[in-house]
Amino acid sequence: MALPPPDPQFVLRGTSAAVHTLHFSCGGPEPDIPLLFSGSENGFIHVWNLKTHRVDTALDGHGRKSVCYVETMGGKDRLLSQGRDQRICLWDLAEGRTSVTDSVFTEHVGFCRCSLLKVAQGRWLMAMAARSLEEVQILELPSKTSVCTLKPEVGAKLGMPMCLKLWQLNCGSQPMLLAGYEDGSVVLWNVSMGKALSQLICHQEPVMSLDFDSEKAKGISGSSEKVLSIWSLNEQQNLQVYKTHELINAGISDITIRPDKKILATAGWDHRIRIFGWKKLKPLAVLDYHTATIHCVSFSDHGNPRERLLAAGSKDQRISVWSIYAQT
Amino acid sequence: VCFIPGGLDCSISFVSHVLGKVCVQGRQKEILGVLVPRLTDLTKSDCIWQRICWRLVECVPDRWMEAVILGFVQRAPGADVLSRLLGNLVVKNKKAQFVVTQKMLLLQYGHTTEVLQNLLGYLSLESLRRTLLLRVLQELLETWSSISAVKHSPAEQQLYISKAILICLSHLKESEIESCRQELLTSMMEGVKCHLDSSLPQLRHLGMVVAESISLKINTEGPVLKFEYEEDDEIRELKSLLVQTPPFCVVPSLPDDDRSEKAGAALPLVPEGNEKPHTAAPVMPDEESDAELDSDDDLIPYDMSEDKELKIRAPVYIRDCIEVLAGSRSEDVDKWEATVKALESLVRKNPAATREVSVELAKILLHLEEKTCIEGFVELRQRAQVAVLTTDPIPVAKYLTSQFYSLNYSLRQRMDILDVLVLAAQELSCPKFHGKTKHSGAQKPCIQLLRGSDSSKDWRRIVDERIKSKTQRFDMGQSRVELASHPNKFNSVAGHFFFPLIQHFDRPLTTFDLLGEDHLVLGRLVHTLAILMYLAVNTVAVTAMGKALLEFVWALRFHTDSYVRQGLLSCISSLLLSVPTERILADMTEELLETQSWLGDVLEKDPDGDCRRLALQNLLLMENLKKKLEAIPS
Numbered sequence: 001m002a003l004p005p006p007d008p009q010f011v012l013r014g015t016s017a018a019v020h021t022l023h024f025s026c027g028g029p030e031p032d033i034p035l036l037f038s039g040s041e042n043g044f045i046h047v048w049n050l051k052t053h054r055v056d057t058a059l060d061g062h063g064r065k066s067v068c069y070v071e072t073m074g075g076k077d078r079l080l081s082q083g084r085d086q087r088i089c090l091w092d093l094a095e096g097r098t099s100v101t102d103s104v105f106t107e108h109v110g111f112c113r114c115s116l117l118k119v120a121q122g123r124w125l126m127a128m129a130a131r132s133l134e135e136v137q138i139l140e141l142p143s144k145t146s147v148c149t150l151k152p153e154v155g156a157k158l159g160m161p162m163c164l165k166l167w168q169l170n171c172g173s174q175p176m177l178l179a180g181y182e183d184g185s186v187v188l189w190n191v192s193m194g195k196a197l198s199q200l201i202c203h204q205e206p207v208m209s210l211d212f213d214s215e216k217a218k219g220i221s222g223s224s225e226k227v228l229s230i231w232s233l234n235e236q237q238n239l240q241v242y243k244t245h246e247l248i249n250a251g252i253s254d255i256t257i258r259p260d261k262k263i264l265a266t267a268g269w270d271h272r273i274r275i276f277g278w279k280k281l282k283p284l285a286v287l288d289y290h291t292a293t294i295h296c297v298s299f300s301d302h303g304n305p306r307e308r309l310l311a312a313g314s315k316d317q318r319i320s321v322w323s324i325y326a327q328t
Numbered sequence: 329v330c331f332i333p334g335g336l337d338c339s340i341s342f343v344s345h346v347l348g349k350v351c352v353q354g355r356q357k358e359i360l361g362v363l364v365p366r367l368t369d370l371t372k373s374d375c376i377w378q379r380i381c382w383r384l385v386e387c388v389p390d391r392w393m394e395a396v397i398l399g400f401v402q403r404a405p406g407a408d409v410l411s412r413l414l415g416n417l418v419v420k421n422k423k424a425q426f427v428v429t430q431k432m433l434l435l436q437y438g439h440t441t442e443v444l445q446n447l448l449g450y451l452s453l454e455s456l457r458r459t460l461l462l463r464v465l466q467e468l469l470e471t472w473s474s475i476s477a478v479k480h481s482p483a484e485q486q487l488y489i490s491k492a493i494l495i496c497l498s499h500l501k502e503s504e505i506e507s508c509r510q511e512l513l514t515s516m517m518e519g520v521k522c523h524l525d526s527s528l529p530q531l532r533h534l535g536m537v538v539a540e541s542i543s544l545k546i547n548t549e550g551p552v553l554k555f556e557y558e559e560d561d562e563i564r565e566l567k568s569l570l571v572q573t574p575p576f577c578v579v580p581s582l583p584d585d586d587r588s589e590k591a592g593a594a595l596p597l598v599p600e601g602n603e604k605p606h607t608a609a610p611v612m613p614d615e616e617s618d619a620e621l622d623s624d625d626d627l628i629p630y631d632m633s634e635d636k637e638l639k640i641r642a643p644v645y646i647r648d649c650i651e652v653l654a655g656s657r658s659e660d661v662d663k664w665e666a667t668v669k670a671l672e673s674l675v676r677k678n679p680a681a682t683r684e685v686s687v688e689l690a691k692i693l694l695h696l697e698e699k700t701c702i703e704g705f706v707e708l709r710q711r712a713q714v715a716v717l718t719t720d721p722i723p724v725a726k727y728l729t730s731q732f733y734s735l736n737y738s739l740r741q742r743m744d745i746l747d748v749l750v751l752a753a754q755e756l757s758c759p760k761f762h763g764k765t766k767h768s769g770a771q772k773p774c775i776q777l778l779r780g781s782d783s784s785k786d787w788r789r790i791v792d793e794r795i796k797s798k799t800q801r802f803d804m805g806q807s808r809v810e811l812a813s814h815p816n817k818f819n820s821v822a823g824h825f826f827f828p829l830i831q832h833f834d835r836p837l838t839t840f841d842l843l844g845e846d847h848l849v850l851g852r853l854v855h856t857l858a859i860l861m862y863l864a865v866n867t868v869a870v871t872a873m874g875k876a877l878l879e880f881v882w883a884l885r886f887h888t889d890s891y892v893r894q895g896l897l898s899c900i901s902s903l904l905l906s907v908p909t910e911r912i913l914a915d916m917t918e919e920l921l922e923t924q925s926w927l928g929d930v931l932e933k934d935p936d937g938d939c940r941r942l943a944l945q946n947l948l949l950m951e952n953l954k955k956k957l958e959a960i961p962s
Binding site: 002003004005006248249262263270271272277282283284285286288325 | 627628629630631632634635636637638
């Protein structure tokens with residue numbers, strides 16, 4: 001007899017706006033407090049203290065325009081946030097400061113979240129949608145120099161880039177970018193050469209979100225339709241469809257694979273979080289707590305596996321935090 | 329073989345005379361049937377014979393020239409042959425020029441497309457004649473763009489002129505188009521305006537096709553005019569005329585081509601990339617043989633039986649529906665959608681509750697605009713309106729008819745009111761329409777009833793049905809009894825539907841003038857009245873309605889719009905079918921006699937074919953009436 005799905009371990013309230021992005025920062029050594037960063041539609045970034053379940057700091061850097069992405073850059077003292085005010089801000093949060101040290105003007109008016117990849121100590125690559133409709137720009141941070149611009153072929157009609165993921169097989173190999181586009185295709189780009197290596201049409205509708213497991217060379221993408229598409233990368237760097245999974249309700253906003261590559265979570269428009277096994281995409285759980293569409297899901301980076309958490313942010317302005325399959 | 333010019337002249341002119349006389353007597357077919365093929369062969373390569381042929385036609389006396397030219401143009405197998413046979417006759421002979429450039433194109437319209445092709449091709453083949461071609465095009469365009477021509481000339485003539493214009497356009501060279509680009513543009517603008525103003529869909533389509541073709545020719549780069557319309561055989565034929573096999577290979581583009589964006593599989597950017605079509609067959613994974621045994625098995629799934637499809641629940645009470653639809657909260661669009669979809673069935677299931685709020689609901693529905701993109705929104709709204717109207721006919725009809733004549737409604741809304749009234753009347757008077765009729769998702773479901781291009785067929789069928797129903801009534805026994813009780817529903821309200829609509833038609837408002845610009849709505853109003861009249865058979869008010877309708881028709885009988893006239897004639901048909909014979913004869917004799925003479929006029933002189941057909945039908949119905957009267961022993 002299967003157990004009923006668990007309840008959230010706790011729920012964070014107080015953003016007073018829909019939550020669009022979440023990022024955990026719990027990997028620090030013991031005296032450090034585990035934190036959760038959340039970006040909301042009212043332009044605020046809240047730093048949640050996961051011990052007290054309260055907001056420690058609220059950062060206001062996007063002119064009250066919705067924040068669509070937050071990520072830490074090497075520790076909780078440096079934060080990157082992207083907002084719909086067409087800016088990407090770099091924050092310095094050390095020692096209680098809350099200042100924006102630098103910003104990049106993206107001129108992008110869409111909803112595409114940028115993607116960060118650490119390539120060397122103190123150096124990151126960031127992929128972001130650029131001003132021109134179909135292009136993706138790669139910048140090096142913190143120098144903000146442009147590495148390349150990835151332009152699809154003329155007449156390719158991919159539409160806007162919807163979601164991006166920078167990855168490299170291991171430190172020192174060539175960085176690659178997986179981009180999901182408005183026409184439902186996923187394209188693999190080689191960043192150093194600035195060329196596209198492979199393209200796969202995964203969905204009939206725009207690709208809303210994707211995630212990739214570089215060890216197994218397998219990725220998953222979700223769209224506004226009822227299908228999850230799992231694809232793989234073969235030795236010739238070609239994308240192939242591996243499997244598809246049909247959902248009960250249409251619409252996926254976010255997909256994320258847990259760092260240990262055992263399970264993945266999807267954020268659904270039907271207010272539910274679904275957990276699948278990554279190996280064979282076996283449905284494991286449906287977490288039904290929220291009362292409006294869920295915008296983002298995120299796994300924590302706790303050092304101790306038993307403490308691992310999953311957080312989901314929703315339009316109903318709440319962040320639910322779950323402890324699920326933490327024992328394995 | 330050489331001929332002596334002197335001797336040649338005499339004999340040729342004699343032959344011309346004979347040819348002319350035979351043709352004018354009506355024997356073109358016989359003589360040209362022999363002459364033309366022979367001449368075609370002879371003139372193929374021999375220019376002496378060509379010249380002989382030219383002399384032949386040139387010597388035909390003027391009074392017989394028309395018949396000869398007509399015969400040649402109709403008989404010649406192609407424009408080049410015609411060119412060989414006639415030479416520059418049109419340039420040299422005034423009568424020939426008149427026949428070819430004016431009479432056959434502007435004054436006659438019975439010739440086939442091949443004849444047109446021959447004629448205009450002939451004009452285009454020689455530079456001397458090309459000036460005539462340009463002149464012809466200008467005159468055709470003048471006719472095409474004149475308002476009075478569009479309004480008063482028959483549809484067949486307009487089709488003919490459109491074909492001629494398209495063929496001319498196909499023959500024009502770039503330089504010629506350059507020189508008359510400005511005039512082409514001006515005529516196109518004027519012409520397309522008059523055509524789009526017309527109430528008949530066929531004329532509108534003609535205007536659209538020709539305007540598109542002209543625009544294509546004068547703007548070879550840059551945006552081209554494109555209209556949206558459904559293609560039928562006539563339009564396809566028209567468009568094919570724009571293509572000529574020698575130099576012009578311009579194919580006019582079809583308007584619905586742009587919807588193929590989804591299909592386009594984008595090519596892989598590197599040749600060896602292979603792409604599989606979306607989500608179809610999964611490539612079979614061979615993971616079973618993997619060394620790492622499913623550590624997934626450690627993960628035990630939770631109970632997922634609660635995971636069901638997400639349904640947005642629609643409100644269950646009418647008043648809740650009103651709140652959702654009238655509320656300005658833009659947030660709950662899902663609920664709004666669900667309400668719109670569920671409204672009709674709710675109204676039908678709760679008649680008592682609906683009656684309490686019927687007018688309010690009608691008001692909300694009349695002003696309801698599409699908030700999100702629902703499929704079939706227009707139909708859903710219309711069905712809800714019909715449901716409300718049939719549940720509480722009198723107050724809602726009062727409201728709707730008063731709104732029809734109020735300020736600040738769009739034409740679309742006024743026509744919606746008429747459609748709803750008709751559908752509700754149908755439902756009230758004839759129960760088998762209730763709920764079972766499958767409106768096939770077309771935006772205007774009752775256009776079929778109102779605007780069938782073979783309306784005569786419809787009416788014949790209806791007349792037959794009516795006669796059949798009258799004779800079978802006593803045979804069918806019990807099932808008929810059930811049917812007989814239903815017309816009562818419309819009986820009590822027929823007047824409420826009908827009279828308010830007919831009352832104010834001659835009072836113009838600032839935004840709505842039935843007798844002026846808004847003749848399209850007038851046409852629809854007249855057709856609506858015809859249907860209401862037809863459905864009012866066996867009601868108490870039918871005689872009063874008949875009288876009022878006769879007066880209305882009489883006032884409008886000379887209206888210039890043929891769609892309105894068709895509607896007026898349908899009104900007369902309905903009247904004759906619905907009002908009992910005794911009442912017609914008792915109360916409306918003089919009016920009927922006047923109507924009969926008017927119908928005779930229409931039958932002879934009306935330019936529109938459908939009007940003439942309907943007039944004939946009405947006269948036949950009147951004859952039937954008379955016969956029936958004579959059959960009844962008094």
